[in-house]
Amino acid sequence: NGVGYEWAGLPNGVATIKGNVRKLIGGSNLSAGTYNITAKAINYFGEDSETIVLTVEASAFPNTKSISFDSLKYLSAASDDVQDVFKRTGNGSGASDAWSIAFWFKPSSNTNNSQTVFYYGGDDQNNEGYIWARYLGGSSFRSIEFTYGTNNNRLKFLAPPHTFSVNQWHHVLITYDGGTTGSASGSMSTYYGRFKIFVDGAQVTTSDSHSNYGFSGDIKSELFSVAKKGAGTSYLRSGTKLDELALWPSDQSGNISDIYNSGSTHDLSLLTSPPDHWWRMGDGDTFPTIQDNVGPADFVMYNMTAADIVTDAP
Numbered sequence: 001n002g003v004g005y006e007w008a009g010l011p012n013g014v015a016t017i018k019g020n021v022r023k024l025i026g027g028s029n030l031s032a033g034t035y036n037i038t039a040k041a042i043n044y045f046g047e048d049s050e051t052i053v054l055t056v057e058a059s060a061f062p063n064t065k066s067i068s069f070d071s072l073k074y075l076s077a078a079s080d081d082v083q084d085v086f087k088r089t090g091n092g093s094g095a096s097d098a099w100s101i102a103f104w105f106k107p108s109s110n111t112n113n114s115q116t117v118f119y120y121g122g123d124d125q126n127n128e129g130y131i132w133a134r135y136l137g138g139s140s141f142r143s144i145e146f147t148y149g150t151n152n153n154r155l156k157f158l159a160p161p162h163t164f165s166v167n168q169w170h171h172v173l174i175t176y177d178g179g180t181t182g183s184a185s186g187s188m189s190t191y192y193g194r195f196k197i198f199v200d201g202a203q204v205t206t207s208d209s210h211s212n213y214g215f216s217g218d219i220k221s222e223l224f225s226v227a228k229k230g231a232g233t234s235y236l237r238s239g240t241k242l243d244e245l246a247l248w249p250s251d252q253s254g255n256i257s258d259i260y261n262s263g264s265t266h267d268l269s270l271l272t273s274p275p276d277h278w279w280r281m282g283d284g285d286t287f288p289t290i291q292d293n294v295g296p297a298d299f300v301m302y303n304m305t306a307a308d309i310v311t312d313a314p
Contacts, residue, residue: 002041011035011054032058063265065282066106066243067290068310069236072303074228075290079120081297082277083221085249086120086131091180091216092194098178100252101133102171102259102275103245104314109166110237113138116229117172117242122220123231126151129219132229133174135164137237142166146174146197146206148181149215155181155191157206163199169243169314171260173198175253182214196253201260203253226299243282243313244268246275265314269294282309 005021014026014037035054040047067075088097101118115135122128132147136158143159164170175196182191191214197204226245227236236242246268252259258271268278277295285291287306290299301308 002043004042006040006042008038008040009036011037014054027054027056030054030056032056061264061266063244063280063283063313064311065280065285065309066104066241066313067281067301068239068241068308068312069227070239071235071237073308074116074235074302075226075299076228076302077224077292077297077299079221079224081292081295082120082224082247084295085247085276086219087221089218091182092178095178095250098176098249098251100173100175100248100250101246102173102248102252104169104171104243104265105135105164106169106241106243106312106314107135107137107142107164107166108238108240109137110240111137111139112237113141114229114234115236115240116225116227116234117144117236118226118245119229120219120224121222121230122150123222125230125232128222129215129217130223130230131219133172134229134234135236135240144172144197144199146195148176148195149211150217151211153182153212153215153217154210155195155214156209156211157192157195157197158209159197159199159204159206163204169241171198171200171263171314173252173256173259175251177251177253180216182210182216183212185213188213198253198256198260200263201256203256224297241310241312243280245279245281247277248273248275263314282313285309 017023037052040049085099113136118133121130136143143163146157148155177194179194192208223230278293288301
């Protein structure tokens with residue numbers, strides 16, 4: 001039986017409807033939180049007020065898909081589109097050459113010991129630098145190996161055996177601080193210390209090895225692929241899956257807790273340091289393109305079908 005109506009404490013973006021002040025409209029841009037709004041009804045005998053509690057919750061992150069791989073199936077994109085992250089012209093000049101790679105990985109039970117997850121670099125692997133992460137699926141390994149350099153001059157890092165459980169999702173972050181990576185025999189521990197590998201939010205202790213005291217050359221922007229080593233083979237096998245691949249042109253080791261997020265996938269664009277490239281690996285994608293949600297480096301799916309975008313996600 002009110003004659004007049006008043007509101008107090010309306011958050012920005014919420015307003016009364018013109019011609020009917022009893023109704024509110026808006027609020028779609030409100031941040032998550034609780035808002036207390038006072039509603040007052042007035043008539044000739046007095047007034048009454050009540051508090052309306054408006055609760056805004058963040059939407060659940062819509063991660064429902066991933067990419068399933070097998071022999072001969074891979075993704076490729078233009079290497080120049082990510083050279084802002086990886087390319088360097090010499091022996092590590094510092095933070096400007098730093099980078100980080102993150103992804104979710106679900107290995108199958110296939111025991112092949114050379115399953116490429118990620119490759120960037122030259123097409124002449126004996127003489128041109130590359131960045132290579134591969135999965136060793138043998139029952140005595142089930143680990144990840146990372147190589148930086150060439151076939152002849154390199155640093156190699158091997159995570160401990162049984163770092164991964166088959167048919168389970170794991171999160172991986174590999175970082176490089178941008179410093180020198182070769183060629184003095186007395187500086188090997190320094191070169192090794194430039195890189196870190198995290199699995200499921202925790203840094204792993206790696207078995208480190210080298211050839212010719214590391215790698216002091218440049219990383220060329222010639223090839224960029226997922227699940228295939230350059231122009232060669234070493235494919236992922238038997239339904240192994242990848243999801244939420246992201247790249248940063250900086251060392252993100254200090255932000256591992258935010259990136260891993262206690263094992264829950266989330267919107268990486270909302271991080272304090274968001275990635276420069278981010279592929280959702282199925283969510284929002286249309287075969288045969290896996291879009292870069294931040295930069296221009298869209299992947300093309302090779303030897304694959306739309307059925308390789310699967311409803312399996314961490």
